């Protein structure tokens with residue numbers, strides 16, 4: 741069991757009451773069953789200023805965000821696709837992370853789409869995670885046609901996506917344990 745693995749979820753929508761907040765909860769259900777401790781950063785509760793905005797370098801939320809990243813062993817990013825790429829909230833969140841917070845730690849990636857599945861957002865987040873020296877799991881999840889993706893209880897309807905979420909969670913926890921033990 742991954743008792744000492746801490747995983748930080750970063751949501752590309754402003755609050756976690758969204759499809760991407762739900763996707764993070766679903767993947768964290770599996771990670772918790774494997775023994776990991778999981779927390780989602782909620783931008784609605786603790787908004788991060790835009791990088792470069794007045795006062796941003798001394799912002800308390802930024803400090804807390806970076807401290808949470810430093811004390812985490814792994815990350816899950818989940819972003820809506822906006823105009824063929826990750827949301828501004830996700831990009832700005834990643835812009836607050838540097839390799840000193842994330843180097844040598846694994847990332848898993850998810851995205852949701854109003855339309856058909858695409859790898860654009862996943863690929864763009866993969867590039868950003870690489871830039872902050874993260875190891876990105878090969879397993880990743882894209883959820884197309886997001887308005888029809890969940891049942892009334894918030895569970896995913898497509899069994900293949902359910903399996904992908906579970907497989908990604910296992911891979912992330914396994915890799916986090918391996919990288920932490922080195």
Ligand SMILES: Cc1cc2nc3c(=O)[nH]c(=O)nc-3n(C[C@H](O)[C@H](O)[C@H](O)COP(=O)(O)O)c2cc1C
Nearest residue numbers: 753758759760820821822823824852853854855886
């Ligand atoms: C500004 C904007 C741009 C969008 N661009 C795309 C897009 O390029 N492709 C797509 O499939 N859906 C697009 N959508 C739909 C979102 O991806 C969809 O609403 C989102 O995945 C829902 O997730 P959420 O509930 O976490 O916000 C866009 C939505 C907005 C608001």
